[in-house]
Amino acid sequence: MSKTRCPTHPGRILREDSLPALNMSVAAFARALGVSRQMVHGILSERSSVSPEMALRLGAFFGNGPQLWIDMQMRHDLWQAERRMAGHLPARHEKQAA
Numbered sequence: 001m002s003k004t005r006c007p008t009h010p011g012r013i014l015r016e017d018s019l020p021a022l023n024m025s026v027a028a029f030a031r032a033l034g035v036s037r038q039m040v041h042g043i044l045s046e047r048s049s050v051s052p053e054m055a056l057r058l059g060a061f062f063g064n065g066p067q068l069w070i071d072m073q074m075r076h077d078l079w080q081a082e083r084r085m086a087g088h089l090p091a092r093h094e095k096q097a098a
Contacts, residue, residue: 011045026044
């Protein structure tokens with residue numbers, strides 16, 4: 001991955017773009033998704049990840065499918081993991097000739 005800028009967390013997209021465009025409160029959004037306000041707040045504040053179940057809910061609500069939300073979360077998480085694991089990953093294994 002190795003980009004210098006962290007990929008955007010899906011919660012930021014929801015917080016800064018989606019909810020304002022819908023003119024919808026967090027409580028109303030949570031009700032529409034069938035989840036708790038706390039769950040939505042966790043994602044909006046980027047403290048929680050978008051789970052596969054939440055991706056299904058978001059994809060159904062916005063009509064764009066779950067893959068977009070899963071991919072956004074995966075890119076964000078992978079970038080974070082690469083930074084945490086830098087210098088701690090094993091060297092590439094080279095297959096020995098027989």
